[in-house]
Amino acid sequence: MLPASLDEAVEALAAHPAAVPVAGATDLMEAVNAGRLRPASLVGLGRITELRGWRYEDGGTAVLGAGLTHARMDRPDFAALIPALADAARTAGPPQVRNVGTLGGNIATAAPAGDTLPVLAALEASVTLARAGATREVPVSHLLTGLDPLRPGELLTWVRVPLLHAPQVFLKATGRSGPARATASVALVLDPARRAVRCAVGAVAPVPLRPLEAEAWVAGCIDWDGSREIDPAATAAFGEYVAAACVPDGYGAEGAWEAVTEGPSAAAVRLRRTVAVLARRALGRALK
Amino acid sequence: MTTDHPIEALDAGLLDHAHDHAPQVSRELRPTTSYTLRVNGFERPVTDAWIGESLLYVLRERLGLAGAKDGCEQGECGACSVQVDGQLVAGCLVPAALAQDSEINTVEGLSAGGGASDVQQALAESGAVQCGYCVPGLAMAVHDLLQRNHRPTEVEARQALCGNLCRCTGYRGALAAVQTVADARAAVAGAAEAAAEEAAAAPADRAAAPAAAAPADPGPQTADLPVYTEDTWIEHVPQPRTEEAGTTAGTGAGVGTGYGTQDGHGTPDRHSAPDGHGAPDGRGGYDGQGGYDSGVYDTTVLAPVRDVPPQQADGSTGFYPAQGYPEQQPYPGATPAHGTYLPGTGYPDQGGYPQQPGYDTASAYDGPVYETPATPAHGTPYVPAPPHGVPAEGTAQAGVPYGATPAHGIRLPEDDHAS
Numbered sequence: 176m177l178p179a180s181l182d183e184a185v186e187a188l189a190a191h192p193a194a195v196p197v198a199g200a201t202d203l204m205e206a207v208n209a210g211r212l213r214p215a216s217l218v219g220l221g222r223i224t225e226l227r228g229w230r231y232e233d234g235g236t237a238v239l240g241a242g243l244t245h246a247r248m249d250r251p252d253f254a255a256l257i258p259a260l261a262d263a264a265r266t267a268g269p270p271q272v273r274n275v276g277t278l279g280g281n282i283a284t285a286a287p288a289g290d291t292l293p294v295l296a297a298l299e300a301s302v303t304l305a306r307a308g309a310t311r312e313v314p315v316s317h318l319l320t321g322l323d324p325l326r327p328g329e330l331l332t333w334v335r336v337p338l339l340h341a342p343q344v345f346l347k348a349t350g351r352s353g354p355a356r357a358t359a360s361v362a363l364v365l366d367p368a369r370r371a372v373r374c375a376v377g378a379v380a381p382v383p384l385r386p387l388e389a390e391a392w393v394a395g396c397i398d399w400d401g402s403r404e405i406d407p408a409a410t411a412a413f414g415e416y417v418a419a420a421c422v423p424d425g426y427g428a429e430g431a432w433e434a435v436t437e438g439p440s441a442a443a444v445r446l447r448r449t450v451a452v453l454a455r456r457a458l459g460r461a462l463k
Numbered sequence: 464m465t466t467d468h469p470i471e472a473l474d475a476g477l478l479d480h481a482h483d484h485a486p487q488v489s490r491e492l493r494p495t496t497s498y499t500l501r502v503n504g505f506e507r508p509v510t511d512a513w514i515g516e517s518l519l520y521v522l523r524e525r526l527g528l529a530g531a532k533d534g535c536e537q538g539e540c541g542a543c544s545v546q547v548d549g550q551l552v553a554g555c556l557v558p559a560a561l562a563q564d565s566e567i568n569t570v571e572g573l574s575a576g577g578g579a580s581d582v583q584q585a586l587a588e589s590g591a592v593q594c595g596y597c598v599p600g601l602a603m604a605v606h607d608l609l610q611r612n613h614r615p616t617e618v619e620a621r622q623a624l625c626g627n628l629c630r631c632t633g634y635r636g637a638l639a640a641v642q643t644v645a646d647a648r649a650a651v652a653g654a655a656e657a658a659a660e661e662a663a664a665a666p667a668d669r670a671a672a673p674a675a676a677a678p679a680d681p682g683p684q685t686a687d688l689p690v691y692t693e694d695t696w697i698e699h700v701p702q703p704r705t706e707e708a709g710t711t712a713g714t715g716a717g718v719g720t721g722y723g724t725q726d727g728h729g730t731p732d733r734h735s736a737p738d739g740h741g742a743p744d745g746r747g748g749y750d751g752q753g754g755y756d757s758g759v760y761d762t763t764v765l766a767p768v769r770d771v772p773p774q775q776a777d778g779s780t781g782f783y784p785a786q787g788y789p790e791q792q793p794y795p796g797a798t799p800a801h802g803t804y805l806p807g808t809g810y811p812d813q814g815g816y817p818q819q820p821g822y823d824t825a826s827a828y829d830g831p832v833y834e835t836p837a838t839p840a841h842g843t844p845y846v847p848a849p850p851h852g853v854p855a856e857g858t859a860q861a862g863v864p865y866g867a868t869p870a871h872g873i874r875l876p877e878d879d880h881a882s
Contacts (some may be wrong), residue, residue, distance in 0.1 A: 176562060197558060201538055204556040207515045208536035214495055217514055219561035246550075269626020270604070271553040272538045353625045 177219045181226065181305065181332060187218050188328050189307040194218045196330055198242055198276035201268075202284040226279070226332060229253075239334040241279020241302075245291075246270065248278065257336055258295070258382045259343035259362050263290040266347055268354045285319050286381070292319060293362040293377030294345055295334065296385060303333040319382045341365040342461040346453045347378075359449045361417070363457040370399045372458070376421040376450055386420035389413055393458065403462050410462075414455030418447035497565040502526060503572030509559065518562050519543040519554035522569060528572035530599045534628070541627030544600040544607075545569045551607040555624075570599040573606055583605045585643040591636030597629040601637050605644065613652075614645055 176194065178184040188194060193215040197203055220226065226242035237256055245264040247253065254261030263435075267273055267290045279428075281291045282302060292315075300315045306329045315334070317323040325331065345375040347360035360377040372394045375383040393416075396409040427442025439447070464563050497510040500521065507526050517536075522545070524530040534540035536555045543554035546568040573580040579587070582605045583598075601624065606625035608615055615623065620641040624634060 177563070199556075200558050200561070201553070201556045202519055204558060205537050207558075208517060208555060212515075213493070214515055217558055217561060219558070221561060268538070269553075271540060271541055271544055271551050271626045272556065272622060275547075275552050275556070374752060381620075386756075451567045 176215065177222050179222045179224075181223055181330075184218060184220060184223055185305050185307050185328075185330055188330055191218070192327055194334060194461045196220055196283075198277040198280045199244065199272075200280075201272050202280060202286065220279075220330075229256075231338075232335075235338045235340075237336045237338055239276060239336060241282070241331045241334060242277045245273035245276045245278075245281075248291075249273065256338065257294075257298070257343065259294045259345040260291060260336070262343075262345035263294045263360075263362065264345075264415055266290060266345075266349075266354065266357075272354075276395070278334060282315060282318065282334070283325065283331050288356045288360075288378040290345075290347065290357060290360060290377070293360050293375035293383040294343075294364075294365050295336070296375035296377075297364045297373045298336050298339075298342075298363040298385040299373065300334055300349045302331055303335070304329045305332045306330070316382075316385075337388055339364055339366050339368075341367050342463075344457040344460045346457050346460075348449050348453060359446060359453060361450065361453040361457045363461050365403075365461050367399060370394060370397075372397070372456070372461075374417060374454065376417060376454070379421055379426075379446060379450060384421045386417045387456075389416035389420055392416065397462065405458070405462050407459075410455050410458050411451075413458050414451035415447075416454075417454040418449075418451035421450055422447045497558050498560055500526070500559065500563060500567055502528065502567045503569060503575065512559065514558065514560045516559050517555045518545065518547070518557040519565070521559035522554060528569050528571055532596050532599055533602075534596070534600075538626075539628070540597070540600070541604065542597050542600040544603040544609060544627065546603065549610075551604060561739075568603075570602050570783040575604060580606070581644050581647060582609070582640070583642035585647075586637065589636040589639040589643060591629075591632055591634075591640055593631030597627055597631075601627050603628065605637065605641055608641065609644055609648070613648065615641060617642075876879065 176187050176191075178187050178211065184196070188196060193218065194217060195203065195214040196218045197214075198220040203214070220242060223242060226240035227244070227247070229237055229239040229243065232238055243253075245267045248257075248261055248264035250261075264273065264278075267276065278291055281289045282295070285292070295315045296319070297405075301312050302315050302318055304311050304313060304318075304325060306326070310332070312335075313323045318325065341364065343362070343364040345360065345362045347357040349355040349357055357378040359379050361374065362377065363372065363374045364385075365372055372390050373385070374390050375385050377383045393405075393409065393413045397403055397405050422439075422443050424439040426444055426446055427440050493515075495511045496514050496657065497508070497512070500507045500509055500518075502522070509521055509525055512521060512525060516525075519531055519533055519536075522531055523533065531545050531554045532542035534542035538556045541553065544551055545554040545557075546552070546566075547557060547562055548565045549568075553639060573583060580602075583602050586598060586602055586605070591601065603625050603872040604624050608620065612619060612623075617638065620638050621634075624637055624641075627637075629637070632810050
């Protein structure tokens with residue numbers, strides 16, 4: 176099924192509850208090719224042009240269509256809007272994947288290493304879920320954590336992102352120099368209006384993590400009225416703080432007990448170092 | 464990530480991440496559908512195909528277009544790159560059923576004129592081919608890049624090719640091919656522009672201006688290809704190709720040779736010998752052979768397959784499977800350029816299909832190709848730059864619009880921020 180409008184798609188989903196909504200299909204087809212999934216039927220969302228763009232809402236919010244491809248988000252006009260999301264989209268994969276992979280699909284798949292997810296978490300974005308005759312608004316973190324999951328017949332349609340007009344940074348560590356899955360990623364946005372720093376760490380846990388205490392602490396270290404400078408030592412400490420908050424001692428260890436008795440596992444130490452460097456650089460670049 | 468419990472509460476297949484509950488789909492459930500794919504400008508019906516079949520599978524197994532290769536089925540390797548609606552995609556990650564009424568271009572379409580495109584030719588000549596498995600994908604990626612960006616920088620080329628893995632040759636050859644084609648096309652475009660200006664300057668010749676611009680290219684080619692001057696193949700050269708003018712003329716070689724890359728994995732081969740690079744041994748076989756009477760070749764067929772040249776002159780070559788090509792002679796016009804006319808499925812047992820014609824990559828190596836001075840004969844020297852992606856150093860980021868993040872991740876060992 177290839178509905179041409181959002182209404183048709185929602186109706187099709189209501190009529191065929193077992194159908195899988197498919198946008199870019201990059202994650203879905205990987206599962207299908209590996210034999211992990213046999214879709215009963217597909218509802219292709221690629222023809223819904225209204226979901227492939229974005230619009231503005233008053234109050235400084237951008238409403239992004241779930242069908243925005245990574246390649247589209249990479250383009251300069253979008254990058255001027257939400258730089259961190261553009262950076263995440265640029266590093267998300269090879270061109271062949273970014274040309275079709277969509278923002279909505281990234282959220283719906285909710286892969287641990289999904290590159291846009293920490294950015295959306297840091298931006299405190301919310302998503303609109305549509306079903307036949309109704310829509311509802313859910314914070315993206317609630318959706319990702321399963322606090323308020325996608326329900327039967329619902330379609331992820333819009334992503335609301337606040338426009339902060341401030342530096343945003345997305346950094347990711349991968350295993351190779353080409354496009355690859357993140358071993359850790361950090362999204363950091365400044366919110367000068369609220370004098371806040373918001374940071375999210377991706378790929379180290381099933382969902383992006385927000386080190387709230389570290390954020391609050393570092394926001395107090397920044398001279399918001401002046402040139403937004405910060406002591407390099409505070410930046411480094413922020414990195415360590417974020418890493419300690421997001422990577423538990425027992426990371427990668429077989430049993431949690433072992434980790435408790437013997438301190439942080441080797442994998443945790445390694446990952447913390449990665450996250451600390453990412454967070455430190457992200458903050459440094461945001462305040463540069 | 465949504466945890467498991469909501470998934471179990473839902474029907475199977477409701478979410479995009481429905482692959483999490485594979486155990487639920489224990490019953491044999493293979494809904495099929497029929498649709499028509501528009502591949503390289505030809506309508507190709509697909510009947511009773513499972514909806515989960517990837518475009519790659521359908522192209523290869525149902526339509527007989529084996530150019531795109533099945534590497535990883537995960538979108539990592541790029542060997543299956545095709546264009547859907549003008550965008551480069553991984554064929555293995557596109558549900559074929561959802562690609563109906565999209566415009567699909569495969570590597571077979573690159574050589575729609577019957578000869579290798581300039582991109583394929585340049586890849587062959589720059590030494591980018593060893594085992595050849597990645598080359599169709601690379602050819603599509605280079606083609607796609609040069610469609611969007613006529614003068615790509617080194618960094619842009621690396622970024623565009625970063626999704627195509629090659630384990631044989633490294634990427635220097637492919638990157639060199641990008642620049643070769645870009646330079647050649649720019650030269651041709653410049654020449655055409657100059658010719659057009661010249662024609663425009665002389666009002667009397669105004670009517671002839673478009674004609675002057677187009678056949679400006681075949682001129683040098685015919686000089687390059689004396690073998691074919693009396694052939695009907697020359698007729699193919701001025702034939703309007705849908706791509707930009709520079710396409711056919713790019714390297715000034717390989718056009719009109721007629722040795723189409725039958726299935727795309729043979730991008731480099733079959734045209735390497737007779738294309739005017741001075742294959743002294745092979746020449747004799749083609750010179751003055753009486754077998755080419757012009758009536759044989761119906762130029763209305765988009766991709767006429769050339770008859771087998773007499774083998775006696777270069778019997779050593781592997782690039783003309785002797786019995787394969789004559790059987791392709793009754794080539795119906797309805798079947799496209801890919802040269803794989805297969806009414807049904809299962810291409811290998813079709814008589815018309817030459818014995819896996821693309822795998823004779825040996826022809827890419829024998830003879831003149833590697834005598835190109837710029838190309839090392841085997842292997843590429845180790846270069847400090849990463850084979851794909853952007854070096855972490857600041858200078859290489861010149862082409863990255865947003866300097867904050869290198870194109871592909873960051874390097875951790877050195878800390879560029881400490882100061």
